[in-house]
Amino acid sequence: MLHFEDIQAPLHRDEVMRRLKLHIPGYDKGAGNAFAITGAHLSVATLRAERLSARFTAHTDPEPFTAIVELVKLLTTLRG
Numbered sequence: 001m002l003h004f005e006d007i008q009a010p011l012h013r014d015e016v017m018r019r020l021k022l023h024i025p026g027y028d029k030g031a032g033n034a035f036a037i038t039g040a041h042l043s044v045a046t047l048r049a050e051r052l053s054a055r056f057t058a059h060t061d062p063e064p065f066t067a068i069v070e071l072v073k074l075l076t077t078l079r080g
Helices: 013-023 033-057 068-079
Strands: none
Touching: 033 068
16 A cells, blocks of 8 residues: 555555555456566655654554564565
């Protein structure tokens, strides 16, 4: 979601899917081509995720939080 929108509030998973389908017609969770579709937006998504993690923690329920940015950074460094 952060690839396409600067989310600053918690969203229910159904709302996330609805919004993703607006940006990626025909999107389905687990689709094999997700990186090909979102890869061009990786830098903006990373920046947005870093800003979220600076403002919120996993313990400030129900605020938006994601730690996936750390995994993405690791994976992109391994990819080369």
